[in-house]
Amino acid sequence: MFEGFTRRRIATSGAEINLVVGGDGPPLLLLHGFPQSHVMWHKVAGALAERFTVVAPDLRGYGDSEKVATAEDHSSYSKREMARDQVEVMRILGFERFQLVGHDRGGRVAHRMAVDHADRVKRLAVLDIVPTLTTFESVDQQLASAYYHWFFLIQPHPLPEHMIGLDPEFYLRRKTNMWGVGTAHFTAEAMAEYIRCFKNPSAIHAMCEDYRAAATIDLEHDRADRAAGVKVRCPLLALWGGRATMDRSFDVLATWRDVALDVQGQAIDCGHYIPEERPEEFTAALLDFLEP
Incomplete structure (x- = not known):
């Protein structure tokens, strides 16, 4: 995977x-x-690299990135801190301004980045999410059933960590199967990497902290933005799975127009894992949106 890319x-x-x-x-x-x-970007990174300098990091706490110490208020895994990491990565690589794509949790980090670092983000694409505050304020039985993990992972340490840690591979395979349309779109090599990283107890804890932050300090930041009328100023593309939860539970474009000034987007005929389920369609839609 990532032939021709440099690991750093x-x-x-x-x-x-x-x-x-x-x-x-x-x-x-x-x-x-x-x-x-x-x-997760391995099926599309090569095609995107034909036109762009592609930077694909692991978020703090995920993959092989550092598992930082947790804070009582969960701020060390706030989207504000996670966004700052990536802005600094890009600056160190020599990029003051850039275009940005975020899937799932990465989309939430990207949303915060586009607000906190508006001068850095030229264009933003978010994949298969609606804003975090919208999600928590819109929960009904259907959404809670599909997104039960939002409420499981935020339980106080060490309950979810212990339960997942009893069989992390089972949990990961179960979760990825629930969110997609089966698992055939995951290559064996990619799935082996996901399992390798997910088996790390420190990673499991970090991921729980990511969700705990989303239910606490991230909401404080989002509510402050709403009260101040702060919105994403750059063009925003929303793509979501037409067979996934977002399509059934939300008017996705309307949710983003509540928090951004310039929104476009569409559903793609797939589940949650768009770049792995429909790499060609995803790449085409993204290239139509990005500035060359």
């Missing part, structure tokens, strides 16, 4: 970040989601 580890002020970088052209930052790593 960059120390930011908050965490050491593992990443791959490849290609030539304008910078493009790709942020993965739960329970994955940068590997």
Whole structure:
């Protein structure tokens, strides 16, 4: 995977970040989601690298990036801190401004980045999510059943960590199967990487902290933005799985128009893992949106 890419580890002020970088052209930052790593981009990174300098990191706590110490208020895994990591990564690589794509948790980090670092983000694409605050304020039985993990992972330490840790591979395989349309779209090599990283007890704890932050300090930040009328100013593309939960539970474009000024998007005929389930369609839609 990632043939022609260079593997790097960059120390930011908050965490050491593992990443791959490849290609030539304008910078493009790709942020993965739960329970994955940068590997989720392996089917599309080569095509994107033909036009862009592609940077695909592991978020703090995920993959082979540093598992930083947790804070009582969960702020060390706030999307604000996770976004700052990646802004610093791009600056160290020599990129002051860049285009940004985020899937799942990476999309939430990307949303925060586009607000906190508006001068850095030229264009933003979010994959198969609606804003975090919208999700928590819209929970009904259907959404709670599909997104039960939002409420399981935020339980106080060490309950979810212990339960997942009893058989982390079972949990990961069960979760990825529930969110997609089967698992045939995951290559054996990619799945082996997801399992390797997910079996690390420190990674399991970090992922729980990511969700705990989403239910606490991230909501404080989002509510402050809403009260101040702060919105994403750059063009935003929302792509979501037409056979996934978002399509059944939300008017996805309307949710993003509540928090962003310039929104477009569409459903793709797949489940949650768009770049792995429909890599060609995803790449085409993204290239239509990005500035060359």
